[in-house]
Amino acid sequence: MNRSYEGFRILLVHAHPDDETINNGATMALYADLGAQVTLVTCTRGEEGEVLVPALSHLASSQKDQLGSHREIELANAMKALGVTDYRFLGAPSTKFRDSGMMGTEPNNRPDVFWQADVDAASTILAEIIDEIKPHILITYDEIGGYGHPDHIQAHRVAMRASELSTWEIQKIYWNTMPKSVLAEGIAKMKEIGSDFFGAESVDDLPFAKDDEFVTTLIDGGAYVDAKMAAMKAHETQISLDGPFFALSNNLGLQIWGDEYYTLVKGTKCEPFDVHGRETDLTSGILLQ
Template sequence: MTDRHILLVHAHPDDECIGTGATMARYVDEGVGVTLVTCTAGEMGEVLVPELSYLAYENDGGLGEHRRGELDEAMAVLGVTDHRFLGGFGRFHDSGMAWHADGHAIPAEEIPDNAFWTADLNEAADELVEVIREVRPQVLVTYDEFGNYGHPDHIQAHRVAMYAAQLAAVPSYKLELGEPHDVAKIYWTAMSESRMRESLRELRASGDTETFKGMEPDGKLPPFVTPDELISARVDGSATVERKMAALRKHATQVEQDGHFFSGAESGHSAWSDEYYRLVKGTPGKAGDDGFEEDLFAGL
């Protein structure tokens, strides 16, 4: 093990694999300490396995406990041994979501009790302050202020992570939560615009008109796509993408096993291997030939 540590804050089980799975696997391989904090159990998620439909929130329930097991299996594939739920399993409930006519997520009309979206920011942040002061990461990864696509739990994860990082560094703040620690670098996850346009060209050329329906290679792209000039780092996932996709398969209730993640022009080997990040705190390190940092710890 090195003395380096990275902390990732995600909203639901499976989010960590989609956006940062290759990164997590890489740092595990390098002996870096990797801690994943998942803010909810994803109790409101859609169940894509027909025989498990009874687990859905609107049916018998129990999806959160099932997804807890999926997360355990996924992290075993990536080699991540330190993964926790914010405040403990069940502390904050999945808030659910609805779709806006413009194609991004918004809060649902009915929000369950104890929803993460309506949690007191100080209370939620204090749960993460304690983790930050315990594991003392040099790097923290979370979403942007829009939660990448508007999901209320993603937005709240962003707020909690950013606020907790500030509070954790304050020398006089709640010392019962641990010795103060200042996270040197904070990144937001990003989807590269050039990579997305390239993927769309491959999809449409292959005859696939359904994946990312409504998006075209040269057209307007949704908010979760980030212009390349705003991106700071690219983690090369070519050596770890196989594990990333194997881990993602463990989230079987959420990801179609024959869907675009795993087959065709939009497979993990073409579009989901490299992972991109925006640096929002800290000094950027040396960039590679493409202008991006190649290591989230660069410059430390």
């Protein structure tokens, strides 16, 4: 019988709508379903994202520039699928940070993009949310934002700075990670069917691939893969049904999306552990208060 997580509070800080589902969808669904308070703060609306649905191409920033409002709807639908009711945009409704686009592109230079935001100012806004919800656990990106996207890097900076500025002491902080061994298996399977995973010939071609030793924690969200897949489908403009994410699940099994990996950067790694010595519960060792 699954334990109850009633009383535990988890805060996730992400850059764009869809990042939360890809990185943490099963984790969010699991903890929310079992009673934890799960709060998502998304820093931008993803206005510069590529539109993968031809019928919606007019929403792109290069055309009508209406993608952000559409992705708000996608996020709401994804959160419904994951069972998460507390989701917010950083600074809303008074402040709005725009998607910065990829590193070195023209949108980076706009004064209203998240990449150009004053880190302390943005962190103060997030610190107010931390003091309001009093999370025991914070989940965000590593110092390179996983793969170097400006908004991911900035989300990391803002989340970590906010944890310092807030009056509430967060007991455990995790960074998302993806181990090389898992990605290598995925690449091999895709090659077997004559396809590829984001054009990677080997795991070393993927900037977000980390050595397995960085994984301190593995959450088995296998029972919530259906919810995660439904949430991924909700992000229709960003995640193609015939793209690498769904191809991986078709060829490696749905558990590829049920296992979610983390690096503990604040707090103590505590039992229970799996056979590899990795934590299996984000809340382990936390004192409820």
